[in-house]
Amino acid sequence: MPVVSRLSTTPVKGTALHSPSTVELTRDGVEHNRRFHLVDGRGRLFNGKHHGPLVRITADLDGPELTLRIPGRDPVRASSTELGEPVVTNFYGRDVPGHLLAGPFADALTEFVGEPVDLVATDVPGAGVDVHPVTLVSSATIEHLRSVTPDGGRLDHRRFRMLVELEGTGVHEEDGWVGRRVRLGGATVRVVGPVPRCVVTNENPDSGEVDFRTLKAIVRYRGELATRLDTPVDHLPDNGAVIFGMYATVEEPGPIALGDPVEVLDEVPSAGVSGS
Incomplete structure (x- = not known):
């Protein structure tokens, strides 16, 4: 039987991933995963696609206290419950209400990024995911991509920033789970469809610099690409045709370890997207 082999989360969207041994899955996802996100000076979502080196920042949330470890400076630490004005961020066509975070975070992040940015706390914990609250991929699928790519x-695995990684399946076996319920430990999810990939997969997960043509590598071996998706694709290369991993919604909340x-x-x- 397949098992959960890796979990990946981060309190601040676009920053370095953590690898917890367990998470609690709610209807909206993992409460502290992508709890905060950045917006630019015009209030638009700002992430690794806009500034890859965000992955050099490590964010830790300990109770109400948020700590950002930004290269070249002392840790920036303050309460995450001190909120400023309300804002609404467009997440690829989905409005996500939140509030600006008060304290030292905006100035420190602006200095690191090189342009004005603010840190936002979503009003609903877990709402800061791109589309659906759960993403999953098998280790076999990642290893296959590695094996067929020069x-x-x-x-x-960090290039794909997936919440759940599985071990013990066949290559792209998860692609055949579209429409099906899948029990992950104490939680149950329903697989919705493939995850369209963006340029973040081309970026080194340590430095954030573009150092590999990951999207091209996926296209090269998969051959057939997605032609019909139920997710926003206007912001993606090839209108979301490059797919890798699966989205899922939460049917029954619970712990995953x-x-x-x-x-x-x-x-x-149900009819889904075939693997290569």
Whole structure:
């Protein structure tokens, strides 16, 4: 039986990933995952697509206290409950209400990025995901991409920034789960469809610099690309045709831990996107 082999979260969207041993999945996702996000001077979502080196920042949320470890300066630490004015951020066609975070964060991030940015706390914990609250991919799928790509050893899992990674499946087996319920430990999700990939996958997960043509590598071996998606694609290369990993919604909240069994609950899959 497949098992959960890796979990990846971060309190601030676009910053370095953490690898917790367990998470609590709510209807909206993991409460502290992407709890905060950046907006630019015009109030638009600002992430790794706009400034890859955000991954050099490590964000830690300990109770109400948020700490940003930004290269070249002392840690920036303050309460995350001191809120400023309300804002609404457009997440690829979905309005996400939130409030600007008061304190030292905006000045420190603006200095690092090189242009005015603010840090925003979403009003609903878990609402700061791109489209759906759960993303998943199998280790076999990642390893296959590595094996068929010249110099593919550089393609580690962090480039894809998936919440859940699975071990014990076939290559792209998860692609056949569209429409099916999947039990992940103490939670149950329903797989919705493929994740269209963006240029962040081309960026080194340590430096944020573009150092690999990951999107081209996916296209090269998959051949057939997505032609119909139920997710926003206008902001993506090739209108979202480059797909890797799967989106899911939450049917039953609950805990997920490393080593938890993964069970597909529905016998007959809906029509989905085939693997390579």
